[in-house]
Amino acid sequence: MSRCMLVLDLQGDKVPAMVTQQIENLSGQLPTVVSTQIEGGEALSSLVAGEQSFSHHGLQVSADAIQYIRSRNFDEVLIVGGFMDAKLVAACIALHDGGLKPIIISPLCYGNLWYEHSVTLRMLESEVGAKVYQSAIEAGVSGL
Numbered sequence: 367m368s369r370c371m372l373v374l375d376l377q378g379d380k381v382p383a384m385v386t387q388q389i390e391n392l393s394g395q396l397p398t399v400v401s402t403q404i405e406g407g408e409a410l411s412s413l414v415a416g417e418q419s420f421s422h423h424g425l426q427v428s429a430d431a432i433q434y435i436r437s438r439n440f441d442e443v444l445i446v447g448g449f450m451d452a453k454l455v456a457a458c459i460a461l462h463d464g465g466l467k468p469i470i471i472s473p474l475c476y477g478n479l480w481y482e483h484s485v486t487l488r489m490l491e492s493e494v495g496a497k498v499y500q501s502a503i504e505a506g507v508s509g510l
Contacts, residue, residue, distance in 0.1 A: 369469075369507075370397040370440045374427065374447035374457055376413045376476075377402055381448045385476050386413045389446050392474075392502055396444065399435060401427050401457075425456040432464040442467045444505060446474035451486040462494040469497045471505055 371392055376385075392398075393414055400416035404423050412419065420431035435443060443466050445457055454475060458468040472487060490496035499505040 367441045367467075368439055369442045369444060370399060370435060370438065371416075371444040371446060372427070372431070372435070372457065372461075373398060373400045373412060373414050373416060374445060375401070375403050375449040375453060376447040377411060378448070381413060381476050385448070385474055388502070389414050389474055392444070392446070392507060395507060397438065397440070399431060401431050425453050427457045427460045432460055432466070435461075435466060436464055440466065442469050444469045444471060444502075444507070446471055448476040454486060455490065458490045458494050458496050462496075467497070468494065469499065469505055471499050471502055473500060474502070 373389060373393070376389060393416060398416035400412045400414065400419040402412050402419070402421050404421050418434055420428045422428045443461050445454065445468055454470070461468045468490070470487060470490065487498045491498055
């Protein structure tokens with residue numbers, strides 16, 4: 367399986383530094399695609415750089431980002447970043463519908479309250495076949 371990482375909405379000053387640092391470490395090991403939200407007509411800047419960056423409105427990952435990931439022949443996409451659960455659901459569905467397998471590294475998804483997040487993760491596992499891991503090492507990526 368060929369993997370890349372999708373950094374979704376990792377922007378602003380509320381993301382814990384440890385999360386950002388671990389995502390930066392992973393971006394050195396995996397091809398990384400960044401997707402940031404557009405606010406006020408401009409894409410917000412990401413706290414982590416990627417080899418390719420896209421912007422999106424609302425909840426959806428852009429079709430261009432999905433197309434780029436598919437064009438690189440990746441099968442699996444590790445999703446990390448800072449977002450609400452609705453964006454995680456939308457990203458997983460878009461990846462799944464695009465023929466890609468979403469993989470979630472839960473501690474690197476900075477977002478809602480843990481109990482809401484855990485319900486979302488279980489739903490994504492059963493509905494779109496997302497794999498949920500508690501660490502990058504468990505997901506088969508080392509070096510953190």
